Amino acid sequence: MDAGDFEALVMEHGQQLYNIALRMTGNEEDANDLTQEALLRAYKAFSKWKRECSFSSWLFRIATNLYIDQVRRRKRIRFESLDSPIVTDDGEKLSRTIESDARSPQSMAEAAEVQEKVQLALQKLSPEFRMSIILCDIQGFSYAEISEIMDCSIGTVRSRIHRARRALKDHLEPYVSEAMADEL
Amino acid sequence: MNCENVDKLISAYVDREVPADLEPKIRYHLAYCKRCFKAYSEMQRTKELLSSLKSHELPDSFWRETRAKLRRHRSVAEPKRRLSKLWTALAAAACLLLAVSVVSLAPNPPQGSGFVASSLETTPAEQFKTMSLTDSANTGGQFSYARSPIAARRAVQFASFGHEPPSFGIFDFGEILWANSFDVTEDNQPSDAETNPEPEPPVVRERDRQTFRTYFGSPNVVPAGWSGGQ
Numbered sequence: 001m002d003a004g005d006f007e008a009l010v011m012e013h014g015q016q017l018y019n020i021a022l023r024m025t026g027n028e029e030d031a032n033d034l035t036q037e038a039l040l041r042a043y044k045a046f047s048k049w050k051r052e053c054s055f056s057s058w059l060f061r062i063a064t065n066l067y068i069d070q071v072r073r074r075k076r077i078r079f080e081s082l083d084s085p086i087v088t089d090d091g092e093k094l095s096r097t098i099e100s101d102a103r104s105p106q107s108m109a110e111a112a113e114v115q116e117k118v119q120l121a122l123q124k125l126s127p128e129f130r131m132s133i134i135l136c137d138i139q140g141f142s143y144a145e146i147s148e149i150m151d152c153s154i155g156t157v158r159s160r161i162h163r164a165r166r167a168l169k170d171h172l173e174p175y176v177s178e179a180m181a182d183e184l
Numbered sequence: 185m186n187c188e189n190v191d192k193l194i195s196a197y198v199d200r201e202v203p204a205d206l207e208p209k210i211r212y213h214l215a216y217c218k219r220c221f222k223a224y225s226e227m228q229r230t231k232e233l234l235s236s237l238k239s240h241e242l243p244d245s246f247w248r249e250t251r252a253k254l255r256r257h258r259s260v261a262e263p264k265r266r267l268s269k270l271w272t273a274l275a276a277a278a279c280l281l282l283a284v285s286v287v288s289l290a291p292n293p294p295q296g297s298g299f300v301a302s303s304l305e306t307t308p309a310e311q312f313k314t315m316s317l318t319d320s321a322n323t324g325g326q327f328s329y330a331r332s333p334i335a336a337r338r339a340v341q342f343a344s345f346g347h348e349p350p351s352f353g354i355f356d357f358g359e360i361l362w363a364n365s366f367d368v369t370e371d372n373q374p375s376d377a378e379t380n381p382e383p384e385p386p387v388v389r390e391r392d393r394q395t396f397r398t399y400f401g402s403p404n405v406v407p408a409g410w411s412g413g414q
Contacts (some may be wrong), residue, residue: 162194
C-alpha cells in the first residue's frame with residue numbers, strides 16, 4: 001500500500017467524511033479543518049491500518065477521536081451560544097448555519113429553517129451522542145458498524161442512539177408534533 | 185412485552201436493530217398501546233428529520249489544500265526518516281565493529297597447524313581475490329593476514345619461503361568454497377577467472393576439514409573478520 005492507494009481510498013470516502021465533519025462541527029470552516037486534519041493523521045498512520053476493519057470505518061474513527069479530543073481540549077465550545085456567530089482567531093465572523101439547496105423559495109425557506117433547527121439541536125448533544133446519531137440517521141451505518149467506528153459495544157451504541165434521539169425529539173418538538181398532526 | 189421494555193427498545197426498533205425474536209412482540213404491543221405507538225412515531229419522525237439533512241459537496245479548494253498539507257508533511261517527515269535510517273546504519277556499523285573486535289580478541293589457535301582467513305567479500309569470484317587461507321602444515325606453522333590478493337600472495341610467499349608451494353584456500357562464512365594448491369609465487373600470474381572462466385567445483389582436502397574442525401568445531405565455519413594470526 002502506497003501513497004497512490006491512499007489517495008484512491010481518500011477520494012472514495014472524502015466526501016462522506018466531510019459531511020460527517022460538517023454535521024459534527026456545524027459549520028463549513030471547522031468541517032474543512034477537521035476533515036483535512038483527519039486525512040493527514042490517516043496518511044501518517046496508513047501503514048498501521050490492518051484491514052481488520054474497512055478503510056472508511058478506520059478513517060471515520062480517526063475523525064471521531066480527533067473531534068472528541070478537540071472538544072474536550074476546548075471546553076469553551078460547550079458554553080458558546082448556539083445562536084451567536086463563530087469568531088475566528090482573525091476576528092472573522094462565521095455563520096453556524098449550513099446553506100440549504102432546496103428548490104422553490106418557499107420550500108427553500110422552510111427546509112432551510114428545519115435544517116438549521118436540526119443542526120442546532122445536534123450541536124446541543126454531547127460529541128459521543130452526536131456522532132452516534134449522525135452515523136446512524138444521516139450516514140445510515142448499522143449499529144455494528146458504528147460500534148466499530150466508535151470503538152465501543154453495540155449496547156453502548158444502542159443506548160447512545162436512544163438517548164440522543166429522545167433529546168433531539170424534545171429539541172425539535174414543534175417539527176415532530178407538526179408532522180404527526182399532518183399524518184392524523 | 186410491557187411498555188417499559190418497549191420504551192427501552194423503541195429506537196432500536198425504528199432502526200430495525202432489535203433481535204429477530206423480539207420484533208413481532210414489539211409490533212404486537214404497538215398495535216394496541218397508543219402511548220407506545222406515539223413514542224414510536226415521534227422517534228420515527230425524529231429520524232426522518234435527521235435523514236432529511238442535505239449532503240454537501242466538498243469545497244472546490246478542498247483537495248488542493250489537502251494535497252498541499254500532505255506535501256508539507258512529506259517534506260518535513262522525509263528528512264526525519266533519512267536521519268532515522270542514518271542512525272540505524274550507524275548502530276548496525278557499531279554492532280558489527282563490536283562483533284569483529286570480540287572475535288579478534290578470541291584466543292589464537294595452536295601454533296604448528298592452522299589457517300589464516302581474511303575477509304570479506306560476497307561473490308565467490310571476489311572471495312577468491314580477497315579471502316586467503318594458508319595451510320600451516322605447508323608453511324611451517326606461519327600465520328598471516330591478508331586483505332587483498334597481492335597481500336595474500338606475499339604472505340604466502342613469505343610463509344612458504346624455501347618450501348613447496350603451499351595450499352591457498354578461499355573461504356566463505358558458511359562453507360569452504362575452495363581449498364586447493366596453487367602456485368602463488370608469481371605476482372603477475374593470470375587470475376583464475378582469466379584462465380578458467382568456469383570455476384571448478386570446490387575441492388576440500390579431508391586434512392583441511394579435520395584441521396578446521398579442530399579450531400572451529402565445524403568444518404564449514406570461519407568467523408567473520410577473524411585473523412587468527414599472531
